[in-house]
Amino acid sequence: xxxxxxxxxxxxxxxxxxxxxxxxxxxxxxxxxxxxxxxxxxxxxxxxxxxxxxxxxxxxxxxxxxxxxxxxxxxxxxxxxxxxxxxxxxxxxxxxxxxxxxxxxxxxxxxxxxxxxxxxxxxxxxxxxxxxxxxxxxxxxxxxxxxxxxxxxxxxxxxxxxxxxxxxxxxxxxxxxxxxxxxxxxxxxxxxxxxxxxxxxxxxxxxxxxxxxxxxxxxxxxxxxxxxxxxxxx
Numbered sequence: 001x002x003x004x005x006x007x008x009x010x011x012x013x014x015x016x017x018x019x020x021x022x023x024x025x026x027x028x029x030x031x032x033x034x035x036x037x038x039x040x041x042x043x044x045x046x047x048x049x050x051x052x053x054x055x056x057x058x059x060x061x062x063x064x065x066x067x068x069x070x071x072x073x074x075x076x077x078x079x080x081x082x083x084x085x086x087x088x089x090x091x092x093x094x095x096x097x098x099x100x101x102x103x104x105x106x107x108x109x110x111x112x113x114x115x116x117x118x119x120x121x122x123x124x125x126x127x128x129x130x131x132x133x134x135x136x137x138x139x140x141x142x143x144x145x146x147x148x149x150x151x152x153x154x155x156x157x158x159x160x161x162x163x164x165x166x167x168x169x170x171x172x173x174x175x176x177x178x179x180x181x182x183x184x185x186x187x188x189x190x191x192x193x194x195x196x197x198x199x200x201x202x203x204x205x206x207x208x209x210x211x212x213x214x215x216x217x218x219x220x221x222x223x224x225x226x227x228x229x230x231x232x233x234x
Contacts, residue, residue, distance in 0.1 A: 006191045007198075016195075021183060023199065030176040030203065034166045036098045038159050041105025045158075046151075049113025053147070054139050059114055066110040068103070074165045077103055078172050092173040097166075104165055105158045112154025116147030149219045156211035163207045167200050177203070 010016055017023050045066070052059040072080075081100040082092055120143045128138045144151075170178030177200050184192030 003191070003194075007195050010191045010195045021179065023177075023180070026175065026177050026180055027199070027203070030163075030166055030178075030200075033094065033097055033101070033169060033176060034159070034163045034207075036094075037101035037162050037166070038105050038155075040098060041102045041158060041162070042109055042155060044102065045106045045109035045154075046113055049110045049151075049154075050117065050139060050144070053114040053117025054135065054143060056118065059118075063111055063114060066107045070104075070107050072103070074104060075168050075171065077101070078168060082172050094173075094175075097169040097173050097175075100169070101162050101166060105162050108154040108157040108161070109151070110154075112150050112157075113147070116150030116154075117143045119150070120146045149215065152211070152215040152218060156208070156215055159211050160204055160208050164200065164204050 015022075019025075048062055048066075052062050078097070078100045081096050085092065085096040117139075124142060124146075125138060128142050133141070166176050167178035167181065170176050170182050177196055180196035180199075181193050184190070184196060
């Protein structure tokens, strides 16, 4: 109970919320980094997933390459990106951190987009072709609407993973809520370490709930079961 009281006191301390190392600044850095990485990852993964999902070509190669992001430890991606960045004189900072997070954002979106499109009833697709619809029309009017719950489930999973992993950017580049954890470790302040870790966990939960609400609002009632099933497979 004493420790929890110290945690509450840490959150109530005005110094915790002010200055360069205050919670608002670090939270903004964390959210900005995660949002940028998710946006870039989505721009890469959605077209790839739609291409292989619609055509059925190159699926094994694309999904396998994308899933390398899951095989390599999260911190390893920061090392892979930051070493060349330093050698090229780009330094350490926001965009190298974004690039390091993108390989973690891509796999769930690619996989779910591909899976969602391939699960669309092939008879419906062939019927659409028989009606004279072009391939891009089939994709836009039939496959994407039906696959939307699965696609959104992939983006939701990706968002939570990126938000949680963005904490590691502090180890090399500094910033984010991870910086509060590192400072706490360096000065031996267990209360700050716990408080900052709690903030990361709460941010991940808020992200999960927010994307779940978006997914539910954007999906027609008849298709929601597909999104729920997709979450179990990611």
